[in-house]
Amino acid sequence: MCYLVFAQALHDRTDRFINDALTAFSHELVAERRVAGEMDEAMRNTVEEVRFRDLHIAILDSASRVIAGEPPGDSANHTIRVIMKPVELQGRKFVLAGSFSTADIEDVLARIRRMFIVAIPLLVICAATGGSLLAKRSIEPVERSYELQRRFMADASHEMRTPTAILRTESDLTLSREHRSEGEYRASMTVMQDATRRLTRIVDDLFLLARSDAGHLRPRRESIYIEEVLHDATSAVRAVADRRSVHVALGQVVEAPFEGDEDLIGRLILNLLDNAIKHSPDGGRVDVTLSRVENTYEIAVVDGGGGIPEAARERIFERFFRVEDDHPRSEANGSADTNGAGLGLAIARRIAQLHDGDLRLVESRPGRTEFRVTLPAPRTSA
Numbered sequence: 225m226c227y228l229v230f231a232q233a234l235h236d237r238t239d240r241f242i243n244d245a246l247t248a249f250s251h252e253l254v255a256e257r258r259v260a261g262e263m264d265e266a267m268r269n270t271v272e273e274v275r276f277r278d279l280h281i282a283i284l285d286s287a288s289r290v291i292a293g294e295p296p297g298d299s300a301n302h303t304i305r306v307i308m309k310p311v312e313l314q315g316r317k318f319v320l321a322g323s324f325s326t327a328d329i330e331d332v333l334a335r336i337r338r339m340f341i342v343a344i345p346l347l348v349i350c351a352a353t354g355g356s357l358l359a360k361r362s363i364e365p366v367e368r369s370y371e372l373q374r375r376f377m378a379d380a381s382h383e384m385r386t387p388t389a390i391l392r393t394e395s396d397l398t399l400s401r402e403h404r405s406e407g408e409y410r411a412s413m414t415v416m417q418d419a420t421r422r423l424t425r426i427v428d429d430l431f432l433l434a435r436s437d438a439g440h441l442r443p444r445r446e447s448i449y450i451e452e453v454l455h456d457a458t459s460a461v462r463a464v465a466d467r468r469s470v471h472v473a474l475g476q477v478v479e480a481p482f483e484g485d486e487d488l489i490g491r492l493i494l495n496l497l498d499n500a501i502k503h504s505p506d507g508g509r510v511d512v513t514l515s516r517v518e519n520t521y522e523i524a525v526v527d528g529g530g531g532i533p534e535a536a537r538e539r540i541f542e543r544f545f546r547v548e549d550d551h552p553r554s555e556a557n558g559s560a561d562t563n564g565a566g567l568g569l570a571i572a573r574r575i576a577q578l579h580d581g582d583l584r585l586v587e588s589r590p591g592r593t594e595f596r597v598t599l600p601a602p603r604t605s606a
């Protein structure tokens with residue numbers, strides 16, 4: 225497009241130049257004729273004297289015979305632009321023929337065309353690679369979130385397969401014989417109860433995370449006391465802890481008025497206590513404290529278990545992440561309830577963050593693991 229406009233402009237300029245030159249020539253011819261007196265001589269003189277670079281002017285009579293100058297025609301093998309201009313002198317009609325070699329113009333245009341031949345494919349290649357890079361960049365987050373979604377689905381269904389398989393085989397097995405003792409039925413129902421509990425827990429956890437992901441989990445903001453939530457939670461886990469003679473000790477606790485969701489904060493603490501008890505040695509001890517440091521409440525849950533391997537510390541808050549095979553005991557006796565799906569800490573941290581706080585692992589070594597929850601305290605303690 226640019227090329228065509230440019231070429232046209234060059235040709236127009238040439239035409240204007242030839243026209244101007246012919247006009248100047250005809251003026252000169254009139255003047256010369258006055259001096260020379262004789263027409264043919266005046267014509268030859270003018271052709272001799274008025275010369276333009278690259279432009280040849282010839283004078284033809286009405287029968288197109290050349291009277292003076294070189295006739296228009298191809299002087300070499302390049303193109304020539306010819307413009308004819310009629311003139312009238314002393315009642316006789318003549319034609320001035322200006323022929324201009326367009327070799328230079330063609331040369332420039334050819335050079336531009338050659339440039340285009342190289343530049344256009346280059347531009348196309350640049351545009352194509354640039355475009356595909358841009359597309360790749362903008363699509364990358366989508367692909368990543370798609371990958372996360374895919375992994376989440378795969379993990380979730382994987383986690384639910386075990387309890388559903390237990391439910392199915394257990395019920396099939398129990399019903400496969402017509403008569404069973406009450407003891408057999410009870411044993412089987414206990415297994416199914418465990419599996420159902422585990423399934424319910426996974427579904428509840430997933431539901432909570434899904435709602436929170438979608439921004440639909442808005443914690444209630446009610447006036448609660450965190451120390452009361454701690455009391456309730458430690459009481460709730462006591463039975464489980466007793467089974468393994470783990471002592472859950474509620475140590476130093478301050479009065480902690482707070483605006484938040486009692487159920488969710490309770491769940492956060494329960495998840496931490498569950499883990500602490502699960503990883504404590506039999507007869508071990510779990511310490512829970514609640515303190516206030518300036519405008520922050522700090523809840524610490526400390527256990528004396530084996531700790532979390534260095535490499536796993538960043539990842540324990542990820543969904544479905546579990547430290548491999550750290551408690552084979554739970555699978556062995558079928559009490560699947562103690563063996564979580566790797567969602568507990570993800571949920572606990574999310575709850576803390578929903579309340580403008582956080583959950584961190586502050587220390588973990590064999591014999592001492594401490595998780596700490598921070599929550600914003602009101603500026604003036606009530």
Ligand code: ADP
Nearest residue numbers: 499500503531540546547564565566567568569
């Ligand atoms: P789960 O519900 O399976 O316990 P969590 O998200 O609560 O999953 O924990 C993730 C992983 O972190 C678990 O596999 C567990 O091994 C490890 N973990 C959590 N708390 C402790 C702890 N107090 N001591 C040792 N390991 C822990």
